Amino acid sequence: MPMEAHDIEALIRAAFPDAKVTITDLAGDGNHYAAEVIDESFRGKNRVQQQRAVYAALKGQMDGPSGALHALALTTKAPD
Secondary structure (H helix, E strand, C coil), X not given: CCXXXXXXXXXXXXXXXXXEEEEEECCCCCCEEEEEEECHHHXXXXXXXXXXXXXXXXXXXXXXXXXXXXXXXXXXXXXX
């Protein structure tokens, strides 16, 4: 079952409550999204560490064929 953008945002916000989160449905199918997450907690972390933290916040929604989220293009950074 596809995920809704607001569900993805809610999972991310639960882990990063002060983040600026933008979710875009890339294909209109509920399976292919882009997310931009800007949060102070990313400062001093490399991009891999930042993205792992966001994927952890998704609580397994991308794991294997049973995951509700098929594809997520992820951009992360600390605020300017």
